[in-house]
Amino acid sequence: MKQSYKMVFVGEPGAGKTTCIAALSDIKPVTTDVGCTDELAMIKETTTVALDYGELDLGDQGRLLLYGLPGQSRFRFMFDVVRAGLLGVVILVDAASSHALDGLAETLETYADELRHLPCVLALNKHPDPPDTFKQQCQDLLRKHKLVTPILAVDARKRADVIRVFELLFVLLEYGSDGAPRQEAPAWL
């Protein structure tokens, strides 16, 4: 059977997690969006309340299983649902939003405990060329939570960009892992 790698997207509401998985999945994605009932409705119609799921075939390299979590901190428990066997985490940022840093701060506040034990990449979405000062501010926020991750600009709807993120996570796992216990699958699988 093909090797599968499980990757999860976190990030503020509107960062583009659902859009990314819908754009890239080779299968019809599973979505759990409902109509927003708060201020978020001014930006977009729906928000994810459980998870997104999609699959991306990498040919000989295997298969990527893409999970997206809700953006709001109140859904923190959903991380427990996806944690087992994770290759790594993509922290998605809407780099074009004026609230991007607040959004990232809240995401890190919510997930830093998890992120410290997993390979992660900070992916700046929706901006063709995020300014260096912005990247520096993201870096500062990461450092504040004792996190060290690569930062790169992506178009999360583009296959090549997301595969680049996957490859980065893979490298981090090989060379940078803190040795957190990985869930071993039984040999017959």
Next chain:
Amino acid sequence: MAVKAPDRARCIQALDDLVKRCDGVNAAMLALRDGRPYAERSGGRVEPGKFAAMASSLLALGSSVLRELSAGTLDHVLVEGGAGKLVVANVPGSHGLLILAVLASHDARLGLVLGQAKTCALEVAAAFPPNGE
């Protein structure tokens, strides 16, 4: 068309009635579909913010699974554990806005909990003003 707000006092009354009427019901929660608490009766047993979020996740996941399996539209989600049962359902007539979550002890009778949850949901539905001008 904007949904008019329900009569909040009536919603709370419906939750109160449910908890009183049905032996073994420990907590009842009305949550907005995107996982925020609207009204709740739990006697401090559960953390409302988390309960509301989890209820909306369960309901959305249940709906997605039924959709994927071509198994129709969701009526309710039932989760049973060694020490409790949880029922989550849409509130009909709330224009898809509200969901009801009911937590009962493990020895509560399932049929009773389901029936009483339905009754409560209908009472909440009746708390919405009728449509039209």
